[in-house]
């Protein structure tokens with residue numbers, strides 16, 4: 001379309017350009033044009049100006065010509081100095097300021113696109129052709145800011161850290177409901193956990209990962225994502241829907257294996273494929289090169305303990321607006337999640353009988 005238009009424009013322009021010389025040549029051949037009748041009206045002659053405009057002395061002109069630029073330069077330098085002084089004394093940006101996205105959104109690309117192979121070794125190829133991932137890497141995260149709701153955090157932040165308080169409550173409540181659902185990863189010398197990662201996995205998946213690590217003590221594993229709560233998944237899915245924060249595509253909340261602790265994202269997928277396959281972790285493939293799903297025994301229980309934990313926390317803090325505590329990511333659940341406080345509820349997780357009690 002653009003090319004067609006360009007071509008048409010060129011064609012349309014050509015005769016116009018050629019008309020003028022042809023017309024001039026024709027006129028030249030006709031000889032001098034006879035004197036036209038009425039001369040084209042011109043601007044009426046201006047009244048004679050008063051003759052007192054004497055040129056100013058040359059020295060004065062030179063002085064002004066030299067001084068004016070000097071004054072302009074001096075003013076510019078002065079204002080720059082003032083600006084620097086102001087910025088040095090200005091306080092840090094307040095928390096009420098709209099946040100700058102930590103990672104600029106990538107240009108939209110089809111999800112099927114092959115990942116670019118030009119990544120440096122050790123660089124996490126997050127966000128490229130992802131199917132359910134997209135947490136911005138820890139290096140890019142902005143300082144924590146306070147948001148009123150999870151929805152606001154999804155709209156204004158680009159880091160799952162913005163819902164950290166609520167996520168910690170969800171994990172703690174989920175561990176009360178089902179202790180083996182989210183088991184902490186033990187420290188290992190060859191395991192590097194990125195700072196924005198919750199290092200929990202479902203028990204069997206966790207044991208399999210630890211076995212892979214211990215079988216390869218000289219190989220380093222960088223974990224860029226493990227457990228992701230429903231609040232975090234809501235953020236990532238919103239970013240994926242809007243192609244924001246570097247996320248191209250993301251699974252809906254309640255449907256990601258990261259939420260049930262059976263998925264990990266590893267910065268060095270090629271080095272760990274064989275070792276993880278031996279522990280029943282399946283590499284997802286080129287569509288999400290960093291992602292491995294645990295397919296062993298523990299992966300069969302697909303209960304969304306994180307969703308149930310959120311529902312219980314919501315009901316405990318909103319007794320007049322209860323929702324079914326069934327572990328399903330329903331429309332009612334999403335509506336409450338959007339309104340939930342990113343820093344966490346006033347009433348936190350409860351273990352024991354009251355913690356496991358389903359309401360209403």
Ligand SMILES: [Zn+2]
Nearest residue numbers: 133264265291
């Ligand atoms: Zn993943």
